[in-house]
Amino acid sequence: MRYIEPHGHMVSRTTDDYTDMAAAGCACVCEPALWAGFDRSSVQGFHDYFCQLTDYEPKRAAKFGLGHYTWLCINPKESEDVGLAKDVLGIIPKFLDRPNVLGIGEIGLNKNSRNEMKVLEMHVDLAARSNQLILVHTPHLEDKLKGTRLILDVLKSDSRIRPERCIIDHVEEHTVQMVLDRGHWAGMTLYPESKCTAARAADILETFGHERLWMNSACDWGVSVPLAVPYAALEMRRRGWSAEQIDSVVYQNPIRFMGQSPKFKLI
Amino acid sequence: MTRQQVLDLYFMENRAKLIDLAAFLDRVDRATGDADFRLDAFKEAMQHLSDGKSDRAKSVLLSLTDPTTEPIEKAPGKGATGAWPGAK
Numbered sequence: 001m002r003y004i005e006p007h008g009h010m011v012s013r014t015t016d017d018y019t020d021m022a023a024a025g026c027a028c029v030c031e032p033a034l035w036a037g038f039d040r041s042s043v044q045g046f047h048d049y050f051c052q053l054t055d056y057e058p059k060r061a062a063k064f065g066l067g068h069y070t071w072l073c074i075n076p077k078e079s080e081d082v083g084l085a086k087d088v089l090g091i092i093p094k095f096l097d098r099p100n101v102l103g104i105g106e107i108g109l110n111k112n113s114r115n116e117m118k119v120l121e122m123h124v125d126l127a128a129r130s131n132q133l134i135l136v137h138t139p140h141l142e143d144k145l146k147g148t149r150l151i152l153d154v155l156k157s158d159s160r161i162r163p164e165r166c167i168i169d170h171v172e173e174h175t176v177q178m179v180l181d182r183g184h185w186a187g188m189t190l191y192p193e194s195k196c197t198a199a200r201a202a203d204i205l206e207t208f209g210h211e212r213l214w215m216n217s218a219c220d221w222g223v224s225v226p227l228a229v230p231y232a233a234l235e236m237r238r239r240g241w242s243a244e245q246i247d248s249v250v251y252q253n254p255i256r257f258m259g260q261s262p263k264f265k266l267i
Numbered sequence: 268m269t270r271q272q273v274l275d276l277y278f279m280e281n282r283a284k285l286i287d288l289a290a291f292l293d294r295v296d297r298a299t300g301d302a303d304f305r306l307d308a309f310k311e312a313m314q315h316l317s318d319g320k321s322d323r324a325k326s327v328l329l330s331l332t333d334p335t336t337e338p339i340e341k342a343p344g345k346g347a348t349g350a351w352p353g354a355k
Contacts, residue, residue, distance in 0.1 A: 111342035
């Protein structure tokens with residue numbers, strides 16, 4: 001089996017994880033910028049993180065035969081400080097020409113506050129001005145539905161944004177249809193305790209179709225499983241999906257979305 | 268898949284989850300002190316399991332969700348609790 005991990009925070013993972021993913025058939029990993037688990041104290045912290053994402057981590061992935069792509073932003077969990085966010089947005093353009101940068105992400109909302117909305121709009125403007133793909137984080141748990149609606153409205157209100165160039169991640173049963181109805185791609189995150197299980201993800205694929213859906217592990221420093229995508233593929237096989245159908249979801253769909261960036265090429 | 272196939276694949280796994288759910292509620296009952304809003308929200312969400320309607324997963328998610336539509340003034344923190352405190 002071959003697959004692509006379209007959302008993995010590999011700076012948080014070990015070399016064993018890279019080995020396991022490569023052995024399981026992973027062709028490449030794509031790493032959106034995330035909250036580190038603590039607030040960075042200055043824009044310099046983000047500069048160093050963006051250097052890590054665009055320079056060091058691709059080399060680490062390459063040692064295991066994996067391509068590495070990334071998305072840049074200040075994560076919604078750090079968006080309450082609008083001043084810091086403006087500073088961070090100011091340095092992102094310097095990194096957009098790096099060969100592994102696919103776009104702006106994972107932007108979005110966390111607690112659905114007014115400052116988070118301002119920072120989201122600034123990111124969307126940057127993506128529109130620089131013709132970047134967009135990867136969106138939707139809020140957790142009780143905040144997801146409201147946040148997803150607010151995010152969709154922000155994207156719709158900017159006429160420069162083409163829906164098919166945005167993926168709205170972490171959808172669940174109560175948000176997937178509204179995302180697809182707006183013409184966006186939708187991502188399902190496979191987590192042990194929140195978001196989707198493999199069985200629910202397969203349910204969603206069977207209910208809503210798999211034309212514009214992908215699955216990811218979003219593995220990071222929290223409870224998460226780097227092999228969640230191949231495990232979900234096994235779940236699909238158990239339910240009678242053919243190898244070709246599984247391939248279309250776990251391999252072809254990420255290529256179809258990220259291939260909209262001319263930089264995205266498999267090794 | 269046929270219903271028989273679904274049962275063959277998933278019955279044992281979900282039987283275990285059902286018993287775990289029952290044991291969780293027993294554990295809460297045995298514990299001391301007051302429960303916060305999450306327990307009521309949890310019990311409310313459970314009603315959707317036996318209401319005979321389809322889309323149960325969506326209904327459970329919606330019942331644990333903030334139904335308001337306007338952004339809040341300031342983020343109170345970064346975490347989520349899994350239920351909306353305003354639900355009654």
